[in-house]
Amino acid sequence: MSLIQQIDSEIKNAMLARRTVALDTLRMLKSAAKYAAIEQGGASAEVTDAIVLGAVRKQIKMRQDTIASYEQAGRDPQKEKDEIAVLEKFLPVQMSEAELEQIVKATLAEIGATGKKQMGEAMKAVQAKVAGRADGKLVSSLVGKMLS
Structure with a gap:
């Protein structure tokens, strides 16, 4: 079964259970995924799993930014936290830091990266291997640490 x-x-299921937060979040996600597909391939574009995963990550990031703003303003961000919980069901299982570290070491050895000047090339290669199973900030910090 595809993600869409x-x-x-x-x-x-959310309609039947009358879970309004989940229903609203899922509808927004479906709309964002369709919009992303249209941007990439025109009006007749098909919504692929890769497009859906990108939309999920983008929606989670938006909500994390909102949570930070709400906390700074002293407001309760519980709704956004609930929405993130709904969205995270569609993400692949995240890899551990130890697994990620091994992949980064192997990738740096493959491409022969030795200094900070090759950070972009190294990030591109590592991101291709982890394919969304690791947080970009964690990948960046590990690559930066190993290249310095």
Whole structure:
């Protein structure tokens, strides 16, 4: 079952269970995924799993930024936290820091990166291997630490 089909199924379940936060979040995610597909391939573009994963990450990032703003302003960000919990169901299992460290070491050896000047090339190669299973900030910090 593709991710967009899973989202449709979750929308139906949220409707039946009258879970409004989940329903609103899933509808927003489906819309964002369709919009991203249209941006990439025009009006007849198909929504692929990669597009959905990108939309999920973007929606989570938006909510994390909102949570930070709410906390700074002294407001309760519980709704955004609930929305993130709904969205995280669609992300692949995140790899551990030890696994990521091994991949970074192997990738740096493969491309022969030795200094900070090759950070961009190294990041591109590592991101291709981890394919969304690790946080970009963590990847960046590990690559930077190993290249210095």
